[in-house]
Amino acid sequence: MLTRLFHSQLELGLAQAAAAFITAFAVVIFGRRRGIHLERETLIAMLRGIVQIVAVGFVLLALLQAPNWSSGFLLAGMIVAAGSISARRAKGIPGAFRISVTAVALGAGSVIAFMTGLGVINAAITSLVPVGSMLIANAMNTNGLALNRLRSDIIGKVGEIETALALGADAKTSVAPYMQASLESSLIPAIDSLRSLGIVWIPGLMAGMLLSGSRPIYAAIYQFVVLAMIFAASGLTAMISALLVRKRIFSPADQLILRADAA
C-alpha cells in the first residue's frame, strides 16, 4: 500500500518508519493497560534509534571515500558508546563504565582484530565497520544482560554470599554460582540466534550480500561466520566484565561491599 502512495525512496522510508513506530508503540500502549510501564523508555529508545541510524547512514556515505585506517577510530568510538550504554544496566556497581568499556574493548575488540588478521573480516572500511559494529553491538547487549543479572543476583543473595565468606570461602567461590548464572543467561540470545539460523530467521547481512551479488552458498556460510564471531565476542566480553565486577565488589579482605542501598 505504501509503495503506491510514496514514489521517492526517502518518502517511502519515512512512511515505513512511521508505520513500524506506530506498531511498536501500540504494543507499549497494550502493555500499559496491563500495568507494564515502558512508554518513556521505549519512546526515547525509538527516537534515539532512528536519529542514530540515520546519522550512521550519513557516516557510511562518507566512509565510502574514507581511508581504511580510519575504521579503527570509528570502532573505538563505538566501543566507548557500547560500554557507556551497557554500564547503565549495572547501577550501583563501582566503576561500571570503566568495566564495561574495558570488557567490550578486550572482548569484541580482540575478536575483531583477530578475525581481521586472519582475513575472515575484510579490512576494507566498508566491510570492517559494519561487521565490527555488529560484534560490538551484540557484545554490548550481552554485557548489559550479564551485568544486570549479576548485580540483581548478588544483591538478592547477600546472605548466601556472606555465609560462604564466613565459612572461609574466598570471594571467587562465594559468587561463583551467580557469575555462572549471569553468563549463561546473558548468552541465551546469542546461542538461540545460532540455533535458529536459517530456520526462524534469515539475517539482513545475508540478504544484503545476495543483493550485492555474492553467491548464495558463500552468503549463507558467511552468515554463520558472523554469528559465531558474535557469540565469541559476546561471551568473551561478558566473561571479562564479570571478572572485573568481582574485583570491584569485594575489598582486599574479601568483604562484600556491594549493597542494595548502593544500587
Place this chain on the structure above:
Amino acid sequence: MPENSAAILKADHLGRSVGTRILVEDINFEVPAGRVLAIAGPSGSGKTSLLRLLNRLDEPTAGTVYFEGFDYRSIAARELRRKIGLVTQRPFLFPGTVADNLRFGPAQRGESISVQKIDELLRRVGLEGYSSRTVTNLSGGEAQRVSFARTLANSPSVLLLDEPTSALDEESRVGVEAVIRNTVVDSNLTCVLVTHDMSQAVRLAQSALVLDSGRVARYGLITEVLHAY
C-alpha cells in the same frame, strides 16, 4: 606480639561508621577462653554490626580486634573467619544435601570431612540421620541446626551467634537453645551470643554487654548487668 594472652577475643576501641552514620563506636570488651559473652540491646543498637566486625565481614573504621593476642588484621581473612565461626540469624543453606553443607567449610582449605565426622556433628545438633536429606525439606529449626553444625565443622575457636533463635517458633527455639547449651557451654567453647532476650542471655552467658545507639551502655558479669535493669 600477643597483646593479652588471657583473653581469646578482645575488642579495643572498636568502631565502624559509614559516611556520617555511626554503626558502633568505642566498643571495648574481652572474652576469656571458654566463656560466653551475651550482647544485648534494642533493635538498631548495633548488635549485628558488632558481630560482623568480629568476623571481619565488615572493616572497622576505628580500633581493632585482638584474636588470641594478635591484631586480627594481621591474620588472613579466610583463616580468621574459619577460626571465628559465625552462625547468622537466618540460616542460609547452600543447595544440596545436609552433608554437602557440612563439607563446605573444610573444602575451602582443601580438606574433606569423613562420614563419621558428619554423623557426629549432626548428632551434636540433634539431627542424627539427616546427612543425605536435601536442605529444601528442612523446617526452620532444623535448618538453623544444620547452619550451626556447618559452622562447627570448621572447628572454630570462637563461635559468634547472631540471634540464632529469634526467627524460630517456641518449640524450635527451645530445641536450638538446648543445642547451644550442649555444644557451647558443655564443650567449653568461647562464644559471643547476640540476643534481645535477656532471659536467654542469663541461661547461656557468664557476662553481658548492652549496646545502646552503637555504644556500650553496660558491660560486666551477667548478674551485675541484669541487676542494673
